Amino acid sequence: MSRRTGCILLLLSSLFWTKTAWAEPARQPLETAEQQGYMGRPENLKPGSLLGGSIAVFPGVVFHGLGHIYTEDYSVALSLFAVEIIGIGMMAASQILNAEYGGSSKTAPAEQALSHVGFVLFMASWAADVIGSYTGSAPFTVLDNQANGTRIGVQYRFAENPLNRFRHHFLLSVAFDTHRLSIRPWLDLEASLERRELGIEASVLTVGDSRLKDNVSLGIRGARLENEPDGWANQSLLGFMDTRFDLGRWIATLKKFFIFNRIGYGYSGYQFSERASNVPSLLQETDLSDNWLYLESGANLALAANTDLSISLVQDPTGVISPVKLSSAVFDTSANEVMKVEMNHRYEDNAGIQVQLVMGTGFGIWLGLEYAL
Amino acid sequence: MSALSNLILRRLSVLLLILSMSGCEDRLGARNELNSSVVFKELSNGLSIRAYGGSIMKTEPVDLLELAQPLTLRSQSLDMRIDLQSRTCTPSVVHLEITHAGPSLPEGQFRVFFDELDPVLEATRTSLAGVTQLEVDADSPDWTPLGDTRLFDLEPVSDTPRKLRWTACLDRVNRYAKLIAGHTDFSGCNFPETSLTASACGEASTQNNQNVASGNFVVRHRVKWPVSRRTTLAVWGSDYGDEINQAKLVSALNAARPDILILNGDITKMGTAAELERSVDFFDSQLDIPWVATLGDRDVINSGSIEYINRIGSSTFAFDLGPTRVIILDSADQALGLDARTQLNTWLTQSSLGWSAAAPSHHLIVTHVPPFDPSGHRGAGLKQRHEGASFVALASRSLVPYVITSQLSDYEVTRAGQTQIVHSGGGGGSGGSLYWLKVTLDQDCEVGLQLPCRYPDEAGLCPCILLEKMPL
Secondary structure: OHHHHHHHHHHHHHHHHHHHHHHOOOOOOHHHHHHOOOOOOOOOOOOOOHHHHHHHHOOOOOOOOHHHHHOOOHHHHHHHHHHHHHHHHHHHHHHHHHHHHOOOOOOHHHHHHHHHHHHHHHHHHHHHHHHHHHHOOOOOEOOOOOOOEEEEEEEEEEEEOOOOOOOEEEEEEEEEEOOOEEEEEEEEEEOOOOEEEEEEEEEEEEEOOOOOOOEEEEEEEEEEEEEOOOOEEEEEEEEEEEEEEEHHHOOHHHOOOEEEEEEEEEEEEEEEOOOOOOOOOOOOOOOEEEEEEEEEEEEEEEEEOOEEEEEEEEEOOOOOOEOEOOOOOOOOOOOOEEEEEEEEEEEOOOEEEEEEEEEEEEEEEEEEEEEEO | OHHHHHHHHHHHHHHHHHHHHHHOOOHHHHHHHHHHHOOEEEOOOOEEEEEEOEEEEEOOOOOOOOOOEEEEEEEOOOEEEEEEEEOOOOOEEEEEEEEOOOOOOOEEEEEEEEOOOOHHHHHHHHHOOOOOOOOOOOOOOOOEEOOOOEEEOOEEEOOOOOEEEEEEEEEOOOOEEEEEEOOOOHHHHOOOHHHHOOOOOOOOOOOOOOOHHHOOEEEEEEEEOOOOOEEEEEEEEOOOOOHHHHHHHHHHHHHHOOOEEEEEOOOOOOOOHHHHHHHHHHHHHHOOOOEEEEOOHHHHOOOHHHHHHHHOOOOOEEEEEOOEEEEEEOOOOOOOOHHHHHHHHHHHHOOOOOOOOOOOOEEEEEEOOOOOOOOHHHOOOOOOHHHHHHHHHHHHHOOOOEEEEOOOOOOEEEEEOOEEEEEOOEEOOOOOOEEEEEEEEEOOOOOOEEOOOOOOOOOOOOOEEEEEEEEO
């Protein structure tokens, strides 16, 4: 357990360390900058502190808010500490539910949600303390306007999942985006074509004006997956709700630091073939029905006007990478998740690069290119 | 300086990412290795042992010139095969012991081999193929038999758990093997005189160099318990180490006398070695029938995930009960893994578990975690549903009638293609009902249902199966 905890802490701390490297702000002499219109930091904004950020990393990992105490943001520090305590309390409650009612279908969804949300609150309050005390009150960069129109994308995925033999995958996707509606069909092919998935995701921006700002979206995702070597196929349907909000609403040092969440409920119908190395036909009777919870929570910020970074915890038992006990590394619960880190970079409004890392039982790396038509 | 520090931070972060990704989850692989380690062991003194239907538990190497080599195996079947190999020139005395032997006395058979094929015998066999059938041992076709199959006696020991003991005397130089009931010392083996003098002896070869005498000297043992045409299994799990519930189960089983008990995981609450040891000691000391066990998700939370190998043996294994093959799979990580599914496919499609008998008519799979949870959103099944689908698809097309699981306490049966998934913990660990599952396998079909099977008998019939929930 301690090794897993160490792994997670190492992973997360390494991501924060890269922030300064990726941001690489341009350095100019102050006089030149002032001649070009630089007004300096307004009096009402607090400066960032490298030492404050360092204190927030350690010992701030234990007492969230120490970084903000150093920068004399006492109310924010208290809030962060309160969020940490709430997060720990939720994980502890999840463990109690697991210990007392481990096999109950009534308590298991609550147990998993508590573990998931508690872990996210714990990590988010720590990250907020580190980032907020390091950057001060200066808001993060805001992404350019939401990209609408039609875009095609090509991705390569390497998946090291010890539970199956599929390693190399190629994905082709198309995005049809309007201001409110987004439709994305995709085709996911394993290199030897033994695993094939065809799907479509559609969502509607229900509350808010832009997907890049505070918003609520409702959507649906459907797919057919065929596994030829193992002789099965499935049809799945997932209904979901996406939310995204700016943490800067409550914490002045975290303006444009976004928290996002997806909660969904999925259904799958499985078809089994009588032979191995054979895929059941599309219309064959369903042999087994299944349903599942989808939970994804994470943080997102723009590293530059055209580059953004997200890190999230995903509970999805139908994902490409098998989940593992992440949020339950300290408090043992039945929740299984993967950790996802994603970076998107847009180039001159018509091209994009995507890099995604997913870690669970094994890991996956996505490398993608997108082009606006 | 700033550029340099950025570069260092960037490199460091990549390194940490890689370390994190590669080191966070290897429990599945670790237990596969542990399970493999109890199937075959090579000792530094020139002896090696391979076991089918059981786990090798204790094998401290000793100086064979002075002491007898002790070997302890845990029975995990009713038909064990133990291959004891010697490549040393020293006469060896081996004290063998099988634990968890059950109340009935098995029959012991042994045959002696060199583990390479005699080139003359092989050439003759090739040239006369189709004309006549030369003697080949069906269960070890690549070895050269040095005699006929013979019986040997085993000494039952009224200990807890019940044990069987015998001594194997091996002399590779003189091709001498003698098996004696109980444990005896060097003098009891009556080795030929030449064994005790320093005679010329070639070291055993690891490659086929056309000299059969350079191969390993093998004593193959068969320990087989009688199996009636109607057998009963008891399946139980998820008691979370509750002593009162375990006592109720033991009392019921000692009265009902099924042939074997399968403890299907979660016999501890927090997976500590102390909890596991207590539960194992309890069943060892109180239960009058043989028992085997696999792991549940609770059993691997703490040190039990490693210590189990010294207490219950391999957590993935298979054994035959008459025409039925029972396959026990470790799913404690809420995953099986590709290796385990490949092994499962082998057990479902091939006949041999050490002995080349007829293919079993049908198969039962017993594993703690169900491939799918009937309440899917609860997530108590395998953690990746696609692995669950691959598992069930294999079971279904192999006409496995039942996959018996114990993750969920309350009894429930769901259908998945040709296979029924039985959710049957019964241990009351999470406040569920208290019962054990009685599985009756009847070749005469006086009880139970005749379900389709993969390999029907000559009359086209399959054995009948009856599942009964036995309240405590």
